[in-house]
């Protein structure tokens with residue numbers, strides 16, 4: 001063997017043993033959301049950056065960070081030229097990140113929310129719920145529900161956040177979210193519908209941007225080849241985010257299996273799907289399940305050609321169009 005061949009072999013051996021070391025230390029890998037190691041280490045590869053709350057130079061929207069409880073915080077937003085004498089709709093928003101990563105505080109969501117509140121002229125609360133795997137579901141659902149309850153407690157004068165007390169119209173409250181956050185928004189709206197206590201608000205509607213729904217079996221015209229391709233990662237996300245779940249047909253991730261779905265607590269639902277997203281069939285399936293259940297409301301799916309999963313929080317021209325569409329939806333425009 002020549003020297004260089006020996007070097008190549010050595011490099012390959014070292015590389016291989018490192019790969020082995022990595023793979024044996026690894027408990028599971030859901031790149032780029034999370035990698036979890038046997039010693040308890042957790043690595044996230046996206047959604048962890050922090051940008052401070054600010055007055056946005058482009059839109060003039062203001063934001064600030066607040067504590068809701070020991071467990072939950074939020075970034076809240078007020079559009080430019082807000083006026084105490086003319087209250088505006090209130091949006092409670094849940095970010096995506098596969099239940100494992102993301103926050104209201106990173107650049108993507110800061111941009112998205114600044115743009116949403118400015119285009120729609122709404123007050124927004126972007127919820128910082130706790131993440132798996134340190135806090136497996138249902139913690140994220142509980143935190144999100146606690147955040148909504150705190151927000152609406154302002155409608156009865158039981159809390160004192162001035163941006164909510166002074167500017168929000170509690171007769172026009174909306175939920176919204178993307179990907180895992182869309183899943184959370186749906187589940188929070190289910191609780192609104194099933195909760196019989198007087199909430200003091202009207203939940204007008206909800207928009208779901210590429211909502212994270214799934215199930216054990218392919219549905220309708222879902223491409224079976226693609227279903228199988230995605231099955232492993234979708235199962236891995238759900239099983240690790242919610243180890244105590246009943247599985248992929250848990251109504252929390254497969255709302256079509258929810259016997260209570262007709263109780264969804266709002267009357268207008270807008271679902272936005274990227275035309276190339278393998279998950280988009282689940283948005284149509286969700287719509288079908290709502291209609292079949294005799295839920296008393298209006299639901300629409302917008303299928304945006306050429307776009308992928310969660311395109312709506314980005315900067316593309318079609319994402320900007322979607323923000324305009326949502327803005328109109330939040331102002332009682334058609335679904």
Ligand SMILES: *[C@@H]1O[C@H](CO)[C@@H](O)[C@H](O)[C@H]1NC(C)=O
Nearest residue numbers: 069070071072130135139146
């Ligand atoms: C915070 O969450 C923990 C469990 O994760 C719970 O035991 C505790 O009661 C919560 N605290 C508040 C103030 O909600």
Ligand SMILES: *[C@@H]1O[C@H](CO)[C@@H](O)[C@H](O)[C@H]1NC(C)=O
Nearest residue numbers: 153154157158159160161165
């Ligand atoms: C809100 O503010 C009022 C007046 O300062 C105070 O009396 C009340 O206790 C506060 N309520 C809460 C829930 O903090």
Ligand SMILES: *[C@@H]1O[C@H](CO)[C@@H](O)[C@H](O)[C@H]1NC(C)=O
Nearest residue numbers: 221222223224225226227229
């Ligand atoms: C399903 O997806 C595969 C892989 O992307 C593709 O090759 C195939 O043509 C698709 N089938 C249908 C019926 O769309």
Ligand SMILES: *[C@@H]1O[C@H](CO)[C@@H](O)[C@H](O)[C@H]1NC(C)=O
Nearest residue numbers: 135136137138242243244245
């Ligand atoms: C699963 O449920 C059991 C029994 O309620 C509980 O003891 C355990 O802590 C739960 N595990 C997780 C990861 O939440």
Ligand SMILES: *[C@@H]1O[C@H](CO)[C@@H](O)[C@H](O)[C@H]1NC(C)=O
Nearest residue numbers: 194195251257258259260263
């Ligand atoms: C349906 O609603 C009832 C009444 O609130 C509740 O007890 C039950 O757990 C719900 N079922 C599911 C699958 O969520």
